[in-house]
Amino acid sequence: MEIRHLEMFVALAxxxxxxxxxxxxxxxxxxLSRAVQKLEADLGTQLFERDSRNVRLTEAGLAxxxxxxxxxxxxxxxxxxxxxxxxxxxxxxxxxxxLCGQHPxxxxxxxxxxxxxxxxxxxxxxxxxxxxxxxxxxGGVHALVAVDWAFPSGCNVRPLFETELVAxxxxxxxxxxxxxxxxxxxxxxxxxxxxxxxxxMIAEHFHEFCDREGIRPRLDCDVQTVDQxxxxxxxxAAAALLPVSSALKYPGIAVLPFRPRxxxxxxxxxxxxSELTDDLLAAADxxxxxxxxxxxxxx
Numbered sequence: 542m543e544i545r546h547l548e549m550f551v552a553l554a555x556x557x558x559x560x561x562x563x564x565x566x567x568x569x570x571x572x573l574s575r576a577v578q579k580l581e582a583d584l585g586t587q588l589f590e591r592d593s594r595n596v597r598l599t600e601a602g603l604a605x606x607x608x609x610x611x612x613x614x615x616x617x618x619x620x621x622x623x624x625x626x627x628x629x630x631x632x633x634x635x636x637x638x639x640l641c642g643q644h645p646x647x648x649x650x651x652x653x654x655x656x657x658x659x660x661x662x663x664x665x666x667x668x669x670x671x672x673x674x675x676x677x678x679x680g681g682v683h684a685l686v687a688v689d690w691a692f693p694s695g696c697n698v699r700p701l702f703e704t705e706l707v708a709x710x711x712x713x714x715x716x717x718x719x720x721x722x723x724x725x726x727x728x729x730x731x732x733x734x735x736x737x738x739x740x741x742m743i744a745e746h747f748h749e750f751c752d753r754e755g756i757r758p759r760l761d762c763d764v765q766t767v768d769q770x771x772x773x774x775x776x777x778a779a780a781a782l783l784p785v786s787s788a789l790k791y792p793g794i795a796v797l798p799f800r801p802r803x804x805x806x807x808x809x810x811x812x813x814x815s816e817l818t819d820d821l822l823a824a825a826d827x828x829x830x831x832x833x834x835x836x837x838x839x840x
Contacts, residue, residue: 677811
């Protein structure tokens with residue numbers, strides 16, 4: 542008795558029509574008929590009553606249906622467990638990233654996941670703020686890394702890492718010689734910002750910050766990607782405040798501390814739980830443990 546024959550029996554039992562069942566299974570009607578006949582021969586009983594117009598389950602067929610469905614479900618679960626242990630998922634992990642893809646913790650998260658499942662392909666997808674609710678709801682990504690206030694209500698969120706804004710300035714500009722950049726240094730200075738249409742919450746937070754600090758930088762230069770922004774800064778066209786690593790190295794750019802500190806908390810968010818999100822969360826736990834171990838050894 543083969544699982545495939547059981548699947549064919551269940552499909553026919555559900556629709557009671559050889560043509561529609563064969564179409565669902567992706568096989569021919571003669572192949573379906575042969576499989577049912579083989580199953581009936583193995584069981585020694587008739588499972589369906591057939592005539593030129595109708596297909597009906599016999600009492601034996603009705604009794605067999607529940608058991609056949611259970612066997613198929615158990616086989617599928619056993620297959621899932623085996624593939625999970627081996628890391629052989631069907632498909633790939635799709636991880637969305639907000640304005641943070643250049644942060645080392647994102648790479649460390651992927652590395653921790655790949656240690657658990659070295660054969661699973663991984664895709665990183667850039668997601669702008671207005672698209673976050675949609676991609677989490679429609680399954681465009683399995684999970685997303687973004688700043689905490691970017692996630693919609695009802696979304697599952699796990700803290701991942703913290704960072705802070707740093708000043709990114711031209712290496713030959715007036716701020717490059719400073720040890721620390723303060724808000725007053727930005728007054729009247731040309732700053733580049735992420736495009737308001739793509740990152741409206743970041744833009745709003747920055748304008749609120751400027752109002753709070755009483756500064757008026759020039760904000761007539763916006764960009765769509767971090768690479769574009771870094772290019773502007775490197776060319777001397779603007780400076781920027783970015784949530785990037787202070788260890789960032791880029792030709793023509795100096796990265797300086799910004800004070801007072803403007804901390805940002807990045808989280809891993811997801812809407813629909815799955816094997817992939819469960820293992821991504823486990824990888825995040827692994828990353829946290831490894832980081833704690835490194836801190837302990839350094840102290």
